[in-house]
Amino acid sequence: MSKIGKKYQDAAKLVEAKLYDAQDAIELVKKTATANFDETIEVAVRLGVDPKYADQQVRGAIVLPHGTGKTKKVLVFAKGDKVKEAEAAGADYVGSDEFVTKIQGGWFDFDVTVATPDMMGVVGRLGKILGPRGLMPNPKLGTVTMDVTKAVKEIKAGKVEYRTDKAGNVHVPIGKKSFDNEKLFQNLQVLIDTLIKVRPAAAKGQYMKSVTLSSTMGPGIHVNPSIKAKAE
Numbered sequence: 001m002s003k004i005g006k007k008y009q010d011a012a013k014l015v016e017a018k019l020y021d022a023q024d025a026i027e028l029v030k031k032t033a034t035a036n037f038d039e040t041i042e043v044a045v046r047l048g049v050d051p052k053y054a055d056q057q058v059r060g061a062i063v064l065p066h067g068t069g070k071t072k073k074v075l076v077f078a079k080g081d082k083v084k085e086a087e088a089a090g091a092d093y094v095g096s097d098e099f100v101t102k103i104q105g106g107w108f109d110f111d112v113t114v115a116t117p118d119m120m121g122v123v124g125r126l127g128k129i130l131g132p133r134g135l136m137p138n139p140k141l142g143t144v145t146m147d148v149t150k151a152v153k154e155i156k157a158g159k160v161e162y163r164t165d166k167a168g169n170v171h172v173p174i175g176k177k178s179f180d181n182e183k184l185f186q187n188l189q190v191l192i193d194t195l196i197k198v199r200p201a202a203a204k205g206q207y208m209k210s211v212t213l214s215s216t217m218g219p220g221i222h223v224n225p226s227i228k229a230k231a232e
Helices: 006-012 022-031 081-089 097-104 117-133 148-157 181-197
Strands: 040-047 059-063 074-077 093-095 112-115 159-163 169-176 208-215 221-223
Touching: 022 040, 022 181, 022 208, 022 221, 040 181, 059 181, 074 117, 074 148, 081 093, 081 148, 093 097, 097 117, 112 117, 112 148, 148 159, 159 169, 159 181, 169 181, 181 208
Parallel strands: 074 093, 074 112
Antiparallel strands: 040 169, 040 208, 059 159, 208 221
16 A cells, blocks of 8 residues: 655645635645646546446537646648648648558557548547547547647647546546636636536436545545636
């Protein structure tokens, strides 16, 4: 069993066993992020769904208003005029069969894969490799599209994917410790609002079971799921 570090223990002492208002939680999560690097701030939401049923799975993508603090490398599978379009939009890599060969050889220097619909036959050969890594293009996530300009620019601007794991939890980064509190709050608010909007009709009972905020190396802070801006 790994030993809990002193920094973590000291940080955990600052967290009370209660539901914090979102803005207070953000202030506290930054205070408990004591590592010597710009820690990522992540939200874990436990939803009242049973993901083993297809009609209760929650999955999609959103563009956070202030991004995540990380610039993602984008690989686009395209041909013809769409190659130049993807390059102009800021894609890091654009091509076709040559990238299939590279990936089959173990190359993964990219974070998101985008493909035009006519390239899915090519990308399909990588299903068993990209699928388990969550890198397979998906029309529901806007990564299978003819509008590669929009897809690439949204990803570069801070588009993040959310999906329930086997236990019904959603984990999403909402920024870095270095972000202003208000930017973290607005990113959190957009995420929670989105999860509420996409609630499956088949989900019964309490939907937002818990919301927990934490930094990369810090303790979890329980947040009131009703994310509202404080009155001036």
